[in-house]
Amino acid sequence: MTIPRPLPSELPENITLEMVARTAGVSPATVSRILNRSARVSERKRAAVEAAIKALNYRPNALARGLAQGRTNSIGVLTQDIASPFYGEALRGIENALKDTGAIPLIVSGHWLLRDEVERLEHLLSRRVDGLIVLTGSLPDEMLLRYATEVPLVVTGRDLEGPNLMSLRFDDYLGARMATQHLIDLGHQRIAHVAGPLDHFDSIERLRGYREALVDAGIEPDDDLVVHTDFHEPGGLLAINQLIAARKPFTAVFAANDQSAFGARLALHSHGIRVPEDISVVGFDDLPVSNYVVPPLTSVKQPAYEMGEIAARALVGMIHGEPVKGHLPQPELIVRASSRPLRR
């Protein structure tokens, strides 16, 4: 099950630092010093070494370096789905923040499965990453705290205090309140909620925000208008079909994320229900594509890209030993064409 060694082939032999040293007529130590700018070296030797590096086309071996230094210049990133549009933005942010630090992100996916998440984290740790970013997921807090004893760790999607650990949580509750309030302000009373999975902290918070906004507006929350699904398009579609089949009247939908909002919107469409004329739809996340669907989707902006940047920067700070704090921006409602005042 493991990949065996490469063929003993005619591939060009590996150029080592020692060969560079020999052709430049200096010691390996000197070459290392030049490579790492870790000590001053006479101009003559420096020139000779640089020439040798060029001539031999030398490329330092990061493994050997890491082994010797006890540091790899890599950070582990646990995402949940490598193709998720939301986490994809976060990854972009991480990549960008890391760009000039010389560090490289090692990205692995946990698929929202505890087993996979643990396995992948272990894998990253055995590669001796300098730090870890955990994008949400389903690891219990205690495990995260334990991992944080091994390596600096930043986790998103939850509140958690601990040594060597920073957490970054978006205010899902407030975001959901804002979305729901927006619909209420437009005159909607019967607002359905396409919720996320019950075992996701964010779903629960969003559901709570939805509920409390209703209550505070004097609207009795109706559990029959809430359908839990999986944060994906098909789920949103099925949810709406279910609601329609149950003949529960509603004039607006608040979906717990944009992907399920897309599914919901399609379900409405195929029932001949127009958005926003007949029913308003509001999503959550504000994916890049949400500005380009028809009609453009009103959504709570979750700053995924910034979240990635903040997480990465904070982690680098922690690795440096600087005590850091980063904070996520407040929720913001982006109003587009998918929501409009209730016709009466």
Place this chain on the structure above:
Amino acid sequence: MTIPRPLPSELPENITLEMVARTAGVSPATVSRILNRSARVSERKRAAVEAAIKALNYRPNALARGLAQGRTNSIGVLTQDIASPFYGEALRGIENALKDTGAIPLIVSGHWLLRDEVERLEHLLSRRVDGLIVLTGSLPDEMLLRYATEVPLVVTGRDLEGPNLMSLRFDDYLGARMATQHLIDLGHQRIAHVAGPLDHFDSIERLRGYREALVDAGIEPDDDLVVHTDFHEPGGLLAINQLIAARKPFTAVFAANDQSAFGARLALHSHGIRVPEDISVVGFDDLPVSNYVVPPLTSVKQPAYEMGEIAARALVGMIHGEPVKGHLPQPELIVRASSRPLRR
């Protein structure tokens, strides 16, 4: 600019294989043999070692292993944009194919910039990846051939023969022909094309397919109906706005990828033009989300996921030293609601 060593802190000391050996009362060699199943070991020692591993919570150091073995069980993947929905699917395929090989993909992004691509590849090579998957990009063929002398390489999006190298190309030309032919079959004659960048091989091929389908159907291609853009939503939107501003009549749009089709569709919408009633739209790629936009998008299915799987499997084969050939499925047109017969 580089990340300095971790703080000299109270973190639990690193457990090494040697410590395992000592507590189990065996030699390091024996522990290694057990870890790698590389030789048979008596039951007693095996049990002792396994107990020690558990007790100490030992986690092998992948760097040391890689250094000693000359192999890292990691493969480098150069994508272009970590958040691209299309390449995201390919990454999923790669991840999946690699899952049980023990190898891990190191994913880096080239952003369609030669400079970034080279820099990232060098980075991967200095980490001594066992192989390389290059998802399209803008590296000249010669460079790829040169990289292939260092490490097995699979490249997508082009035809290239060479030792230690495999290329995987989708038939963009045929796909574009099929899309265009579909519109022609529906009675459309004035078919606009939202093309991709002129310096992308795939765009050129798709443009060619579009053109030749028209010619073969006896329709004179009209260059004024072709607008080049960047494969993204805003580009598609602008392209259609431009076409409409130029008052060039058309009854159908073939977009060179789904993302620009989304933009195009929104532009039509905001001009009060209905899809498919007034104008048919066909995309290319068949992104997962294309089945959930309104109306669901007719599109040429590009098997991104499978492409990733095939590439990864082929690469693993090459690393094993097996001469492999993989092949991409033929283009397939997925007809959905965004295209319909021309009203006359």
Place this chain on the structure above:
DNA sequence: CAGAATATTGAAAGCGCTTTCAAGGCGCAA
């Protein structure tokens, strides 16, 4: 039961780099 063949084990030499330590070179002051 001797001797040969085989199975199991450990010592030790690397893998390619960094880093400590000490030595040698140099300039300068006295």
Place this chain on the structure above:
DNA sequence: TTGCGCCTTGAAAGCGCTTTCAATATTCTG
């Protein structure tokens, strides 16, 4: 000229693992 301090340099030890080689233990054959 001698002596001192500072710079630059190289030797060598190590990072944590694998793997060869040889030694020892075990089993088998006749």
